[in-house]
Amino acid sequence: TRKIIMDCDPGHDDAIAMILAAVQPDLEILGITTVSGNAEIEKTTMNALKVCDLVSLTDVVVSKGASEPLVRIRETAPGIHGDSGLDGPEMPEPSRSWSKEHGSDTIIRLLKESDEPVTILPTGPLTNIALALTKAPEIKDNIEEIVLMGGGTFGNWTPTAEFNIWADPEAAKKVFDSGIPTVVMGLDITHQAQATEEVIDQVNKIDNHVAKIVGELLAFFRSTYKEMFDFDGAPVHDVLTVAYCVAPELFETKDVNIAVETKGEFTAGTTLIDLHGVTGRKVNAKFGIGLDVEGFWKLMMKALKKY
Ligand code: BDR
Numbered sequence: 001t002r003k004i005i006m007d008c009d010p011g012h013d014d015a016i017a018m019i020l021a022a023v024q025p026d027l028e029i030l031g032i033t034t035v036s037g038n039a040e041i042e043k044t045t046m047n048a049l050k051v052c053d054l055v056s057l058t059d060v061v062v063s064k065g066a067s068e069p070l071v072r073i074r075e076t077a078p079g080i081h082g083d084s085g086l087d088g089p090e091m092p093e094p095s096r097s098w099s100k101e102h103g104s105d106t107i108i109r110l111l112k113e114s115d116e117p118v119t120i121l122p123t124g125p126l127t128n129i130a131l132a133l134t135k136a137p138e139i140k141d142n143i144e145e146i147v148l149m150g151g152g153t154f155g156n157w158t159p160t161a162e163f164n165i166w167a168d169p170e171a172a173k174k175v176f177d178s179g180i181p182t183v184v185m186g187l188d189i190t191h192q193a194q195a196t197e198e199v200i201d202q203v204n205k206i207d208n209h210v211a212k213i214v215g216e217l218l219a220f221f222r223s224t225y226k227e228m229f230d231f232d233g234a235p236v237h238d239v240l241t242v243a244y245c246v247a248p249e250l251f252e253t254k255d256v257n258i259a260v261e262t263k264g265e266f267t268a269g270t271t272l273i274d275l276h277g278v279t280g281r282k283v284n285a286k287f288g289i290g291l292d293v294e295g296f297w298k299l300m301m302k303a304l305k306k307y
C-alpha cells in the first residue's frame, strides 16, 4: 500500500478524488489538509469534513491549512464551485470539527511519523506544501513523490495560467524548485477526463448514496463548466492524481522541466512546460500528456460500486 496525504480545497473534483481514494485497498490515507482556493478556508475545510463523513473517513485527521496565499491576495472560484465551494448536493453538517494543528504542521508531523516515504497529493493551491517545506526542509527525504493537479501548457483562469498555480505562484515555484520527484496532472491531461452527460448517466445508474452525491456534484460542475467555458463535460481534474497512484498504466507522461512565472505583467502563475527541451533546464517533473479515458472511467465506476 501507498501512504498518502491529500492536500485539497474541496471543490467538486477534490471531493470526488477523496471518494475515489477512500475505497482503494492500495492506498492508506494518513491525513487530509485543506487550503483556501475554490472557496475560503473555513468552507473548504467544512467540505472536506462532510466528504469524510460521507465515505466513513472519520478516523482520518483533517487539518485546516493556509487561509491566504504566501504573498498575494486571495481569490476564490464561486463561478465554478458555487458559493460554498461544493454547491449542488445536500450534505449534512460534519459530525466533527477540524484538528487544532495547522495543515502545514500536520503534513510535517505525518511525514516525520511515517516509517515509509509518503506521497502527497495536492489538488489546490500549493501554499501548505510550500509552508511545510520552508518550516521543515528535512521532510523532503520522507516524501516519496508529489502527485499534483496544476498548470498546463494553456490556462483556465487567465489565458495562460491554471487556477491552482495562479492562486499561489510563489508557493508553486517553491515546490517545483524543491527537487522532490513530482508528477503533474495539468490541464493538458485533465481536460481529457470530462464528465459528459453519458458519464453522469452511468454514475446515476449505480444504486447507492455516494454515487447519488457524485452524480449531483458532477451535474453542478458540468453546468458551471458549460456556462463559463462552453464545455460539454466537466473535467474532473483532481481525480487524476488519485487515479495515477493506483493505476499509473492509464497515464502517459513526459519528463520535462517546469518553471513557474511569478513576475509576468500578464502571465503570473503560468507554468512553462519545456516539452521539447529547448531551455536546457534540468528535468523536474513527469507531466501528464495522455490518458486511457475509458480505463479511467472504468476505475471510477468500479470504485463507486463499492459503496
Ligand atoms: C483546479 O481548480 C479547481 O477549481 C479545481 O478543484 C482544480 O483543482 C482546476 O484548474
Ligand code: CA
Binding pocket: 008, 009, 010, 011, 013, 014, 037, 038, 123, 124, 238
Ligand atoms: Ca482543487
